[in-house]
Amino acid sequence: MKNHAHRIAGFCLGPAQQVHIQVVEETGSTNADLLARVGSLQSPVLLIAERQTAGRGRAGRTWLSAPGASLTFSLAWKFALPLQSMVGLPLAVGVALAEALAELGVGVRLKWPNDVLHEGGKLAGILIETAGVDGDTQSCWAVIGIGINLMLDPEMAAQIGRPVAHVPQLTERDRDELMAALLNALAQAAVLFERQGFGAFAERWNGLHAYAGQPVFILDQGKVLHEGAAIGVDGSGRFLLDTSAGRTAVMAGDVSLRVREA
Template sequence: MSNFLSSSSIAAHAPAAANVAIEVVEQTGSTNADLLARVGRMPQPSLLAAELQTAGRGRAGRSWISASGSLAFSLAWPFRCALRDLAGMPLAVGVALAETLAANDVAVRLKWPNDLWLDDAKLGGILIETALDRSGAQQGVPQVWAVIGVGINIAQPEELLQQIGRPIAALPANLAQDRSRLMGMLLDGLAVALRQFEQEGFAVFAARWNALHAWTGQNVVILENGHVIQEGIATGVDAQGQLLLQGPDGVVPVLAGDVSLRRQESGNKNKENDDKGSEEHAAAG
């Protein structure tokens, strides 16, 4: 069986995404950048998947390292709303991906705000970028395009492990052997979730995210530019997608942004034992 991605096979496994244009390319720099460049010229939601991505981007401007055979794709989805209404979308996308994989017996957990974890190692990540399309605005409301970049490790090539310098997770071989089927199922789950998100916001995803929270009840520190800005016990997220930390003065919400989450290590609470890792290993955007 060829494991190259096929647009028709992806579509066959994504009945909820019948309105999505699907394109597969052999190689590109960044699938997110490619779709962002098309805003204003896309008549419908669009999926762009790449066999190899050479210049993927992670959160806070970090680069994303991608190996051939990983799953690297971006989904452009239009919304008629204000940008502020998209708060919590990375978490809702994480729920959709994790629940799809869970339906295939892969127990993925979620790390705030945008990482997929498996067996206490990073499986993949999410990068969402937005752009306004003012052409054809209805009643003065421009269309907002969310470009959702996702990277998931399919294998653990030795050269990738050496480059990253720390363990990473990969999908089980039985699920990874048909990447088009996997891509189709993920697209199907995303299409359902994005429609629900547009109608109801993140609040309907909050309990589902908390049920998948990788570090619930653990001591964590929040870093910004390498400096600790908050610390406490991670208790979950609220209806807006803010991380909730239990500290000596009560529960404090943490806004997403250029912030990284670290496990608090005894003797070295600033130890960076995961997220920066892979910088970033699975090609997202």
Template sequence: MLVQGERVAKLLAGSDNANVKDIVVEAVAQTGSTNADLMQRLPTLALPVLRVADCQSAGRGRAGRAWRTAPETSLTFSLAWRFERPLHALLGLPLAVGVALAEALQVLGVQAQLKWPNDVLRDGAKLAGVLIETAADGGAGQATWAVIGIGLNLGVPPDLEFELGRAIGAAPELQKQPRETVLAIITSALADVLVEFERYGFGAFIARWQAFHSYAGQPVKIIDNGRIVQEGIAAGVDVMGRFLIDTGAGQAAVLAGDVSLRLQEQAS
């Protein structure tokens, strides 16, 4: 096992952060998908659960895309978290999670940037991805469970960049630290952001997201099914987590569907 769950649990329990005290930690050598594992168990959960796997054979990214992992060069985990909010009140959650991840990486000495809606970049290449799945609590009220999956590249497997045809971001300096420490710091940042998000919504995170905005002020394009649907200058995000782009016809707000954001000079 690369990650010792009991060590992560002790780090969280021994921290000064009250928001992490109730998190149950699970660590497994291999599974299909930590997100899928937790989604199946939501009806039985009473507390937040952090599930980390050394290897995920069916890891997924946004829009069902496969997320490639290798035990030695990646850190993959999911956090199940219950919100006392209905689903429609969770707009902007993926962006708030991105803020938590970028801020945690900054504490760890890694300067990252955020690409709307749910990518974390380093030097322009994808360092981490976020996949959030939700389900109604099923009990009284309008509570919602969110399962937040994160894949973080610690290194780059040989030939993977050639195979994918693009650069891959990595944080090899984190391989020198205990994985349990890295995971505990990220989990603590996540818990703080999730508590704040429940109280105030995404509006409380706009400035923090903008501080990490990778494409701020740059010419970009929005692509939907291979077709450019918007072009202009990246302006930022709004209180609903929509991407704002200044076009010749004024400012447009783009919802996060199965669309892609690219710099103008990047291929479609």
């Protein structure tokens, strides 16, 4: 595992070079592991697991993965920003991930607030958890968890129970070089987000929006909160839709977006 970490570091550029990289064979959750350590971290850390046994998604969902069939990793990054300024970070990470995958030849679109889609199915998920810094209200840690489906067998697809996608062509690439390309994009995005906030990413996100102009529902625990035409996001990461009552801006929280079937 140390050899993989060393090789990944060798492909890193710019701000990614300050990240300490660790690779483990198996763990419960890379996010949980890093969250438990943020009080003692001195610099950014990337934790990659060949297999997660208790991977998590938004709203307490389970992220299923199999050895070699996915990339599952978390990046702990300290921001010189108060916790309330982190609202748009999941969307900024989505932009970075989508653009990095495009450079690797994988065309993707973004679904608000934090899904990466490929050919209509979910290819990757993002879970960001934050932690304050003792005695410093102007700084916080973000643990950015990402899972990407590389290969997906029919049995696991059936377990997931919703449209999913995979990109088996990426398994033909050097896995360490692939991981470094993603880390380079994420580290650059983290630096830009700290300096300029989500406003620096809003136009890029809207250019990748999967459902622009389409009729959608915004759900909260299965209850429809809003219904209208999807517009995109504003400079703070709120989702905009045109409803019968006019334009509405929705914060992420634990709400979900669904496309209205024709």
